[in-house]
Amino acid sequence: MSNPATDLLGSAIYEEIRGGDRLVELEAKIILQENLGRFVFAYNATLEARWEGDKLTEKSGxxxxxxxxxxxxxxxxLIGVEALHQIDLPNWSRSGPAxxxxxxxxxxxxxxWYFTLTPLAQLTRVTDEVNFQARLIVGMEF
Incomplete structure (x- = not known):
């Protein structure tokens, strides 16, 4: 939508669709980026919906x-830091812990092309969630 190198604020909308015989997943993301000299600041807001099971009756978000x-x-x-705030929505009827x-x-x-590697440690001590995750993003601009 807009370029952080040439516009006041960079922005993009991202949609991902995954599917199979026992899974349908939709992910929508709004991405904002600001470049200030050698610093890069980014914000992502994501909403994900999943349907799983034999008849796709198990729903979550x-x-x-x-x-x-x-x-x-x-x-x-580039080197930096990242924080991730996540709330599970089991059965779309209530929210899980932050x-x-x-x-x-x-x-x-x-x-x-580019890649970004981000190891993340859980700060909230939610016992039924993973304590550590690593994310690798590989991209190509065209």
């Missing part, structure tokens, strides 16, 4: 938001 800040060490390498993760991130860019 997730609402999450993440915020991050990175510093461009070189034009190819879960917060945080951790460092590192990004590498070359030509028209």
């Amino acid at each position: 997730e609402c999450s938001q993440s915020v991050g800040a990175s510093y461009e060490i070189t034009p190819a390498i 879960i917060v993760y945080a951790g460092p991130d590192v990004s590498y860019r070359h030509a028209n």
